[in-house]
Amino acid sequence: MQSIKPHTAQKAAIFCISSLTLCKSRKRRVRAKIAKKPLPEEYGLCRITKNILKFGKIYRTIKTLEQKDTAVKAVHTEKFKVEWADTCASGHLSLPGMLNFIQVTAGNHANELGIGYYHMAAAGQAWVLNRLKARFTRMPRWTEEIEAxxxxxxxxxxxxxxxxxxxxxxxxxxxxxxxxxxINYEKRAPEAIAVSYPPEVVLPEKKLDIKTASRVRMPSDARPLRTYRVSFSDIDAMGHVNNIKYTQWIVDSLPYEAAVGITSGEIEANFLSELHYGDTVDIESAKSGDGFTFAVRKQGCEKPAFISHFNPL
Incomplete structure (x- = not known):
């Protein structure tokens, strides 16, 4: 008999208990026992379920449960309420706040798929954000709820x-x-993933209206905005500056009127190299096209560690 995922077998077993002629208290005890201890994968279905599987209706129910599990994993949705700490001076969600929601949603989905931070760390690997492109038409206000x-x-x-x-x-x-x-966590170099993942969750036909994030180039006439020293609060569990912090540094480098006016626009960012605690960086900007390009460059390095372009809508 085909082996079925532990959580699916668990659901099926509880479902089948309801079909048996047992007193209510006995049913509750059996359900509680199954729910408390999931069935190992190698067991396939529990004995009770095996005995009832000859009925096609229950078998189809189990297959439906498996299909629903796969569908849930392919597209993951998070609900957020814009808290006070997520907003900026305008009372709207800040740009770093939006990027944080994005990071949380992506991370939780990776965990659900078995390729999250701890899964990758166990294999000596990690995910790093390389490029990002976001188009936002409005920023929600404090207490408003959104779905990602x-x-x-x-x-x-x-x-x-x-x-x-x-x-x-x-x-x-x-x-x-x-x-x-x-990447390989120790070598900090790209390599093929060593953790297994369900290939059916990749959805090449499900696209956005915007193009994939691409390379951003810094104009030659960039001017300095300020110098910054990387602090402890900028560092995440990977031991480097968290990707949200780069945007926070840039927003903090803008004039008040410009920063508070960011409620819609398109941002494209490239994360090119790591920065660490104590590094001193120069933050630069240049007018380009209809928007502005920004770079974060470690002092003593020719190439920037981060570069982004912002175009107001």
Whole structure:
């Protein structure tokens, strides 16, 4: 008999208990026992379920449960309420706040798929954000609730393209394209993922209205905005500056009127190299096209560690 996933077998067993001629108290005890201790995968279905599987109706129910589990994993949705700490001076969700929602949604989906931070760390690997492109038409206000849905559009075992769609009351307010790279944690170099993942969750046909994040180039006439020294609060569990912090530094480098006016626009960012605690960086900007390009460059290095372009809508 075909082996069925532990959580599916568990659901099936509880379902089948309801079909047996048992007193209510006995049913409750059996259900509680099954729910408390999931069935090992090698057991396939429990003995009770095996005896009842000859009835096609129950078998079809189990297969439906498996299909629903796969569908849930392919597209993951998170609900967020804009808290006071997520807002900026305008009372709207800040740009770093939106990026944090994106990061949380992507991370939780990866955990659900078995390729999250701890799964990767056990294999000596990690995900790093390489590129991001986001178009947002409005920023929700304090206490408003939004939904962020994410899915993997493509994955070649090293590079993963992940999309995020953010809605408010059913209306799309942001579309985000991200590119993640699997790296060897010690070598800090790209390599093929060593953790197994369900290939059926990759949805190449499910696309956004924006193009995939691409390379951003810094104009030659960049001017310095300020110098900054990387502090402890900038560092995450990977031991480097968290990707949200780069945008926070840039927003903090802008004039008040410019920063408070960021309620819609398109941002494209490239994460090129790591920065660590104590590094001193120069933050630069240049006018380009209809927007502005920013760079974060470690002092003593010719190439920037981070570069982004912002275009108001």
């Amino acid at each position: 849905s994410t899915w993997i559009e493509s994955f070649n075992d090293v590079i993963s393209e992940r999309n995020i769609l953010i809605t408010h009351k059913g209306q799309t307010i942001a579309q985000v394209s991200t590119v993640w790279v699997c």
